Amino acid sequence: MKEMPEDLAVGDVMTRGVICIDANDTVQKAAEIMRKNSISSVIVTKKGDGVGIVTERDIISKIVAESKDPKRVKISDVMTSPLITINPESTIDDAAAIMRDRDIRRLVVTRKGKIIGVISEFDIVKVEPTLHTLIQEKSKWEISSAYAASEGAVTGICEVCGEYSETLRSVEGRMTCEECIPSS
Numbered sequence: 001m002k003e004m005p006e007d008l009a010v011g012d013v014m015t016r017g018v019i020c021i022d023a024n025d026t027v028q029k030a031a032e033i034m035r036k037n038s039i040s041s042v043i044v045t046k047k048g049d050g051v052g053i054v055t056e057r058d059i060i061s062k063i064v065a066e067s068k069d070p071k072r073v074k075i076s077d078v079m080t081s082p083l084i085t086i087n088p089e090s091t092i093d094d095a096a097a098i099m100r101d102r103d104i105r106r107l108v109v110t111r112k113g114k115i116i117g118v119i120s121e122f123d124i125v126k127v128e129p130t131l132h133t134l135i136q137e138k139s140k141w142e143i144s145s146a147y148a149a150s151e152g153a154v155t156g157i158c159e160v161c162g163e164y165s166e167t168l169r170s171v172e173g174r175m176t177c178e179e180c181i182p183s184s
Contacts, residue, residue: 010095011088013127014109014117020045023052027063027070027078030054041106043115044079050108050115052079085110088117092124099124 019037021030023046030042034056044052054075062078063070086095086107095107099121109117155166158177165177 008092008127009088010086010090010092010107010109010119011117013092013123014088014119015123016117018043018108018115018118020050020115021054021075022046023074023076023079025075027054027059027068027073027075030075031059031070041118043083043108043118044075044081046076050083050110052076052081053083053106053108054079055105083108086119087111092119092128095119096124096128 019033019039020043021033023044033042034040041053041055043050044054052075058078058080059070062068063073084098084102084104084107086098086109088109088111098107099105106118106120108115109119155164156168156175157163158165158168158180159174160176160180163177165179167178168175169178169181170176171181
């Protein structure tokens with residue numbers, strides 16, 4: 001198995017050749033561009049500068065679910081703004097942490113204020129699958145921790161011993177089975 005460098009940089013795994021759309025274009029045009037290029041997001045620009053991003057999720061939740069006409073709604077009305085960026089020299093661990101903390105699936109990569117690429121959860125998964133698990137599981141653990149606090153227990157794998165348990169509890173941020181909970 002090929003060993004990965006310890007501090008793999010964002011620039012090493014990002015997707016280059018970012019596809020952009022003007023803020024005044026319609027959601028319909030964005031959807032057509034995404035379909036044509038088999039992508040799930042486009043960068044929104046105004047006068048050549050990146051001002052936001054529109055994803056498939058934005059179109060579904062802000063247009064389709066609200067029965068709006070994509071031919072009439074401007075991209076600027078549904079985009080997520082401002083762009084959350086990272087530089088290409090940052091590590092993929094840094095990128096994964098930002099995605100986790102901001103609850104997003106992609107970051108725009110910039111150098112000297114210019115967009116040079118995008119790094120997504122998928123890009124990270126290709127080189128380091130465990131980071132994807134951490135990003136994806138964050139919300140599940142928060143739900144589990146809240147459930148455990150209010151209901152008493154959660155089923156799953158103990159993060160201490162690795163065994164399945166029907167009585168996991170959140171202890172210092174880790175889901176822990178009864179046998180691994182330190183006695184006070």
